[in-house]
Amino acid sequence: MNTSLAEHHASPLPPGAQAPDFTLPATPDQKMSLSELRGAPVILAFYPADWSPVCGDELGLFNAALDMFKRYQAQFVAISVDSAWSHAAFAAQRGYHFPLLADFEPKGAVAKRYGVYRAAEGVSERALFVLDGEGVVRWSEVSPISINPGVDGVLDALQRLASTPQQDLS
Template structure:
C-alpha cells in the first residue's frame, strides 16, 4: 500500500529539503531555473537499484545535455548513500529520505507503507518546478531510463 496522493502533472512539485550523500541540504528551490529528474528507489546496493542508477550514471551526459539535474532519493541513511555513490561512481545527488522516515516519498505519493521504502517513482520537473511527467512502478519492476530521457526531451505542452 502506498501512502499519500501522487502530485498532479501540470502542478507545482511538492517542496522538500533533504540531505545528499555529502551531507549538503538540497531543496526544491535549489532546482529552480533548470529541469530536474527526481528518481525514487527502494534500497542502495540492491540489484535492480544498482542497475537502474548505473544506467543513469551511464546516461548522465545526455541528462546534462538536456539541461537537467538528476537526483535520486531513498530511505537509506546519508552514510549508506555515500558508500553506494562511491562504490558505483554515481556523481549526482542521492537524497536521504531516512528521517523523518519516508517523508519525501510520501509527499510524492510513492512510499510503500507495507515495506517501509519508496516505490520506483520518477518525476520530471520543468525549470519552474512544475511536474511534467511521472512514473510509478512496483519495487521489483525495473524502469527504462530511456523513457526518462524521452520525457525530458519532449516539448512542453
C-alpha cells in the first residue's frame, strides 16, 4: 500500500535514481558495500530499530521470504541505525539469515542519502527499495513506522523487474 509521503516527511530516492553506494558494518568486524552486490537485484529494507515488535515481525517475514527472493537472484539486506553489536544479538536471537547493516556512525548517514531518515526520532523510516543489477532504484515504498508493509510489493517489483528490466516499477 502506497501512502502519502507528506505523512512521513520523507522524500525517498525515486525510481530511476542511481542508488548511492555505501559501506557499512555487517558484523562487529566485517563490512559490506552495496557495490559488492552488483549484477543482481538488491532489496534494501530500512527499518527503525532492532528489538521493536513491528521491526521484528517485518524482518521475520522477510526472513521467511528469502527463498522467494532467491528465485529472482535477489539479495535482501536490512539497515537500521543500531550498532553492529545490537544487530548481531538481534539476528542470533531471531534466526535471521541475511545481513543487518549498521548505519550507526555517523548516525543515519546512509538513510539520509536515501531520503528516509527521521531526524526528530533519530531512526530511519520503514522503507523498501528494489534495485536492479546496476544499482538503479526500480521501486520504493515508505510505510507508516507502526505498520509492517509485508513482502507483496517487493515480490511484485521483482517480478516486473524480471520481465521488464529497464522500466521504473512504481
